[in-house]
Amino acid sequence: MISKRHLLAAAAAAALAALLPLTPAMAQTAAWPTKPVRLVVGFPGGSSPDVMARTLSDALSKALGQPVVVDNRPGASGNIAADQVAKATDEHTLGIVINGNLTVARLINPATPFDPARDFAPISLLGTAPLVLTAAGDAKGSTPAELIAWAKSLGDKGNYGTPGNGTVGHLGMELLKSKTGIGAMHVPFPGNPQVVTALIAGQVQLSLLPPGIAMPQVKAGKLKAVAVTSPTRSALVPDVPTLREAGVNGTDLEVWTALVGPASLPKPVVARVAAAVAEVMKQPDTQARLLTAGWQAVGSAPEGLAQRMKADTAQLSDIITSRNIKSD
The missing domain is CATH 3.40.190.150 (Bordetella uptake gene, domain 1)
Structure with missing residues (x-):
């Protein structure tokens, strides 16, 4: 049970705190934004x-x-x-x-x-x-491991598309190549819509694409979703496995x-x-x-x-x- 003395002490402390000036940091935070x-x-x-x-x-x-x-x-x-x-x-x-x-x-x-x-x-x-590792519709295989093996089999005769040099899709694909032995060559495009068009037409075989761009074409049967680059499955594409699940490590992106x-x-x-x-x-x-x-x-x-x-x-x-x- 709280004594009367403790209550009086608490009240006195609160009153004293109210009288103390604000520190500069406290005053600045309270005033912002003006x-x-x-x-x-x-x-x-x-x-x-x-x-x-x-x-x-x-x-x-x-x-x-x-x-x-x-x-x-x-x-x-x-x-x-x-x-x-x-x-x-x-x-x-x-x-x-x-x-x-x-x-x-x-x-x-x-x-x-x-x-x-x-x-x-x-x-x-x-x-x-995450980014979705996306393959052309005629890619050979149905599992991530099979599709990655197919991509490796193309050697440097395969191509991958990105929306430009230095983009995350470019960096991610080069990182993936360094970890898997895929030899696909880089083909930059003005944007991701052009990459998708090239994938469907067979001009490139692979790309790392945002889920919102890749999945409508995957669901339509025109492209294949291989795996996502996130360390765990994503709520954006919960049915697509991760590269980690395919045994590819060091490519979380x-x-x-x-x-x-x-x-x-x-x-x-x-x-x-x-x-x-x-x-x-x-x-x-x-x-x-x-x-x-x-x-x-x-x-x-x-x-x-x-x-x-x-x-x-x-x-x-x-x-x-x-x-x-x-x-x-």
């Missing part, structure tokens, strides 16, 4: 990163008490928008970026105007998606999107936004909306995103260097 927050996304309206941005902006506007306005700045695979965020100075600019912007951007293009490791404040990993601010963004603000994002990502309606757009909702601490950036950069740097991969 105006609308700009959420820069480096892809056009209707793209999957844009859907992520708009899903997040609605909920963050309520959580932060200020409008969160999406600002589409497409170009250079998201690097134009990422650079704007890196150079922002008003503490009210955040960015939706993809893994390429935060990991290998400068490795595949030394002219990239920002340093992923230095110029951003990681806030939260937002969503992940996901597409992901994240929320960042400029490196100068105060840590208390970073923590506040990350906490708000984590709550948003727990909501079933948010998860359902993002799943439809091709994302598995995550919501991580800033440290989790920072660790993911380092791990993915380390994984891909060797393949970029050994294969001398450069962006278009």
